[in-house]
Amino acid sequence: MRKTRDFGCDNDSVSPTPDQQAQTARIAAEITARLADAAFALPGTVADRMTRCGHPGCRCHADPPQLHGPYHQWTRKKNGRTSTRILTDEQLADYGPWFDNHKRLRELIAELEALSLAIAEADPRWNR
Template identity: 45%
Template sequence: TITRRHTRCGKPNCGCHADPPRMHGPYYQWTRKINGKTVTRRLTEHEANLYAEWINNDRQLRALITQMRDIAAEATELITRHDTKAAEV
């Protein structure tokens, strides 16, 4: 996932601790599980936009593959029924 965050630093006199605060950022982060471990990478705004597009493309591709598998399962069922009826005749 891609997240956009604003942060506070550890300097007590910094504007991020003012009222109202002037936070640092925005910072973009990409988080993913790799081999069961969470991996986080800081991104530029441009990289975050690219990653978001790639993530969306991946989701669309996975949805298409799921549809293809469903259609193949339905086709297999129809062919099996047709072959069974043809064998009975």
């Protein structure tokens, strides 16, 4: 028999609505499933970039220009600074699901935060 979780609060003053409890249960279930299935998650963003080189006679400086790339650029924060790496096609294929896992987990956390804020804002004790 599966135990159901009560996402209510410990006191009677703050009580999520049944719809909010259902949303919380859905988000928690997806977070649990993602964490169980996904062993890895990489933060940051990946963008495909086209670039010009420093050689004046290169095709990337012609009219019209034929830029170099695309290069898969992974950017993230590392110790408070921006860190950028260029990924090969093989690396992008290998790490792509990890970037997707991180993005979805952050989306779920943001949903949970928004729901929690809505419940807190509805607390009647704020209106004293």
